[in-house]
Amino acid sequence: MKDERKEVIEALAWDLVACGGQPPLHPTTCAVMRILYVFQVVPFSVFAGLMPCDTETTRQQLRRLKAQGVVDRLVVRQRGRHAVCLYSLTPEGRRVVKLWEQARNRLLSAVNRELRKV
DSSP states (O other), X not given: OHHHHHHHHXXXXXXXXXXXXXSOOOHHXXXXXXXXXXXXXXXXXXXXXXXXXXXXXXXXXXXXXXXXXXXEEEEEOOTTSOOEEEEEEOHHHHHHHHHHHHHHHHHHXXXXXXXXXX
């Protein structure tokens, strides 16, 4: 139970940091960027399996992030097969997620200090 609570608090901290930025980011955008940060190169099919929203919403988020310069898209054409789209963070995207991580760690420290007082 304690580990589950810790995981929930950590997940909420990610979203609070990202959504509390200026401008605030949509939770789906944050999830896409965290997945890319963890896995580094991700085919669209993985997003379709992980994201709790429909595939068109995920596509829109990826297009928006690409237009903002934080996500790269590579189309790999395979002979006799459909093309596969691979996504990754740009250096700017990695920088943004690292800033979120630093802010998340500060927020978690503050939450832990408050929880110890209770």
